[in-house]
Amino acid sequence: MDKYAVIGNPIAHSKSPQIHQMFAQQADEDIMYEALLSPTDEFKETVEAFRKGGGMGLNVTVPFKQEAWELADELSDYAKKAGAVNTLVFREDGTIYGTNTDGIGLVRDLVENHYSQIQGKRILILGAGGAVRGILQPLLMQLPSQIFIANRTPERATELVADMQELAQQNSPVCDLAGGGFNDIEGEYDLIINGTAASLQGIMPPIPESCLASGVHCYDMMYGGRPTAFEFWCEDHGAAKVMNGLGMLVEQAAESFSIWRTKMPDTKPVLEAMQLSWLA
Numbered sequence: 596m597d598k599y600a601v602i603g604n605p606i607a608h609s610k611s612p613q614i615h616q617m618f619a620q621q622a623d624e625d626i627m628y629e630a631l632l633s634p635t636d637e638f639k640e641t642v643e644a645f646r647k648g649g650g651m652g653l654n655v656t657v658p659f660k661q662e663a664w665e666l667a668d669e670l671s672d673y674a675k676k677a678g679a680v681n682t683l684v685f686r687e688d689g690t691i692y693g694t695n696t697d698g699i700g701l702v703r704d705l706v707e708n709h710y711s712q713i714q715g716k717r718i719l720i721l722g723a724g725g726a727v728r729g730i731l732q733p734l735l736m737q738l739p740s741q742i743f744i745a746n747r748t749p750e751r752a753t754e755l756v757a758d759m760q761e762l763a764q765q766n767s768p769v770c771d772l773a774g775g776g777f778n779d780i781e782g783e784y785d786l787i788i789n790g791t792a793a794s795l796q797g798i799m800p801p802i803p804e805s806c807l808a809s810g811v812h813c814y815d816m817m818y819g820g821r822p823t824a825f826e827f828w829c830e831d832h833g834a835a836k837v838m839n840g841l842g843m844l845v846e847q848a849a850e851s852f853s854i855w856r857t858k859m860p861d862t863k864p865v866l867e868a869m870q871l872s873w874l875a
Contacts, residue, residue, distance in 0.1 A: 597624075598649050599855065600631040602641065603656035607632070610869060611654055614845055617868060618852045618860040626856075638662045646685050652855045653683040654848070660695075660725055667693030676762050677729040682851040694854065697726070698733030700847025701788075701816070701840075706737070708842050708866065711786060711812045713737035719780065720744045721800045721825075722790035723751040726816060730790070731759055735766040742772050743784070745802065747791075749776035777801045783808035787829070789815040794825035804832055816840040842866055 601611040607630065615628040631653070633641035638659045645653065655663040663680035664670065671694035674680050680693035705711040718739050720727055723746035734742065742763075746752035752774030763772040777800060785808050793800055795817050807813075813829035818839040822830070829837045845866045853859040 597626045597651050598645075599626055599628045599652045599654075600645060600650065601628075601654040601656060602631040602633050602638070602645075602659060604633055604635050604658065606630045606656070609656065610844060611656075611848060613872075614848045614865060614869065615852060617865045618849065621860050621865075622852075622856065622858045624856050624858065633659065639666060642666065642683070651685055652851075654851055655681050655683060660729070663693055667691050669693070671695065673698065673732055676732045676759075677725075679725045679729050681729070681847065682854060684854060695729050696847040696850035696854075697843070698730040699850050700843045700845075701730050701814075702733045702737060703846040703850075703862075704838075704842035705786075705812075705814065708846075708863075709812070709836065709838055711814075711836070711838075713739055713786065715740050716785040717741040717783065717808070718743070719784040719787045719802070719806060720790055721777075721788065721802065722746060723748075723755045723774065724790065727790040728755060728759075730788075730816075732762055732766060735759075735763055735770060735772075738767050739770050739786075741784075742770060743780065744772075744774035745777050745780050745800075746774070747777065747800070749774075749779065752776070780806050782806070783811075785811055787811060787813045787834075789813075789817065789823075789825040792817055794823035795819060797824050799824045799828045807832055807834060810835045812836045812838070814838045814840075816843060818844065841869055845869060 609630045619626045660679035668690040669692050674695045677695040682694050684692040744752045756774040813834045815825045818841040849862045
């Protein structure tokens with residue numbers, strides 16, 4: 596039986612084993628998929644042990660996406676631009692291929708599952724960490740008119756924008772890409788994406804109410820058994836649609852599964868099953 600896993604620390608909470616087992620049943624693929632806990636200072640050793648034990652691929656979650664990027668012998672274009680890897684493929688010739696499916700998963704969830712428009716829209720992104728870096732190229736490829744990245748530490752946002760300006764020109768030359776602090780947020784936005792983990796701790800990033808355009812869609816990349824602080828805030832302030840990252844999790848997993856098994860699963864029944872499991 597072909598072996599796969601998701602590696603992280605912590606990892607017991609991960610929904611990835613359930614998702615990939617549903618994909619495997621749907622595609623009639625006989626695989627084993629587990630959650631793999633790695634000590635924070637032994638990522639490379641844990642990966643190598645899994646590989647020697649017959650592992651064929653890994654999903655990578657916090658805090659190891661940067662280390663996975665460094666470990667890969669070959670990187671996809673998405674991974675190169677993101678500076679982070681969430682999917683590893685162990686090839687027969689001994690090399691390791693790394694890619695990043697997070698941004699693809701986010702865009703697919705927004706566009707195909709929630710019918711959110713990105714082309715020509717004004718986007719506000721909260722946070723400037725690895726999670727946000729990983730979604731920028733797929734978002735830019737959808738040709739928004741504006742992306743403003745706001746971060747608690749403004750310098751991190753402006754540094755990320757500087758790193759991504761060439762990418763923006765290549766993928767979306769009409770997009771105005773800029774960044775700064777939360778106090779620098781001006782104007783209205785059609786789509787607001789929370790890429791911080793603050794709302795899971797019940798903390799809402801300090802953004803002005805005036806940034807919500809009429810009909811705004813709000814998306815929290817985080818997800819949990821109950822709405823996050825960001826979701827509550829957006830609902831309270833009249834957002835037309837409020838979404839969380841469960842669909843992104845399922846869609847990025849589907850992209851990983853298709854890379855490993857060359858079969859793209861139907862995500863809708865899997866997403867419905869995951870949503871029902873939260874309500875149980």
